[in-house]
Amino acid sequence: MLYFDASHQKGFGGCDYDCIRASKPLLNKMVVLDPGHGGFYTGAVHYGFRESDINLSVALKLREKLCRLGAKVVMTRTSDISLVPANSNLEADLQARVEVAKTSHADIFVSLHVDGVPNINLEGPASYFAEKHSSGLACNIQTCLINETGAVDNGVSPADFYVLVHNNIPAALIEMGYLSNPAEALCLTDNDYQHLIADGISKGIVSYFLCL
Numbered sequence: 290m291l292y293f294d295a296s297h298q299k300g301f302g303g304c305d306y307d308c309i310r311a312s313k314p315l316l317n318k319m320v321v322l323d324p325g326h327g328g329f330y331t332g333a334v335h336y337g338f339r340e341s342d343i344n345l346s347v348a349l350k351l352r353e354k355l356c357r358l359g360a361k362v363v364m365t366r367t368s369d370i371s372l373v374p375a376n377s378n379l380e381a382d383l384q385a386r387v388e389v390a391k392t393s394h395a396d397i398f399v400s401l402h403v404d405g406v407p408n409i410n411l412e413g414p415a416s417y418f419a420e421k422h423s424s425g426l427a428c429n430i431q432t433c434l435i436n437e438t439g440a441v442d443n444g445v446s447p448a449d450f451y452v453l454v455h456n457n458i459p460a461a462l463i464e465m466g467y468l469s470n471p472a473e474a475l476c477l478t479d480n481d482y483q484h485l486i487a488d489g490i491s492k493g494i495v496s497y498f499l500c501l
């Protein structure tokens with residue numbers, strides 16, 4: 290309602306319509322944030338750190354930033370839980386995440402992950418999409434994420450991850466870095482660096498909507 294009130298009230302809160310629009314570029318946008326894994330699905334575990342915890346921690350920071358920019362944000366989880374009972378399979382957990390996007394009539398879906406591989410030298414974020422209509426979202430996020438963090442750029446690639454393939458809306462999966470790299474593991478679990486990641490992804494989302 291602030292949006293419409295402000296358009297008729299110059300000087301509202303010291304700001305006019307254009308100013309409100311500039312400060313709330315995500316007004317009326319619905320974003321689903323999916324912190325990957327959770328509960329008994331921990332994802333990658335290295336040096337005592339769990340992927341599921343990092344994904345959630347960044348997602349909570351990102352939610353706050355997106356809300357400040359005017360977006361409505363729906364999270365697939367806000368605590369350390371899986372989305373299905375313990376006797377379900379992984380696919381059911383992933384489908385539950387897609388269902389969140391469908392039932393909330395979201396504009397975009399962004400899944401957050403960190404990578405873990407045997408080669409401890411690999412570092413830096415990579416972003417993925419499945420359908421052509423999602424490539425712009427992944428590209429904008431990757432560019433802004435690298436600008437913000439200064440991390441090694443592993444680029445944007447098509448991939449057939451479940452949550453990407455089964456979403457009807459533009460969807461991107463972000464591998465925010467390698468938990469298997471000891472130096473990057475310290476960054477990924479650092480509060481300030483997590484804010485940089487969240488800043489980068491939020492700027493990427495703003496830039497995506499501006500480019501539409």
Ligand SMILES: [Zn+2]
Nearest residue numbers: 325332402403
């Ligand atoms: Zn993962």
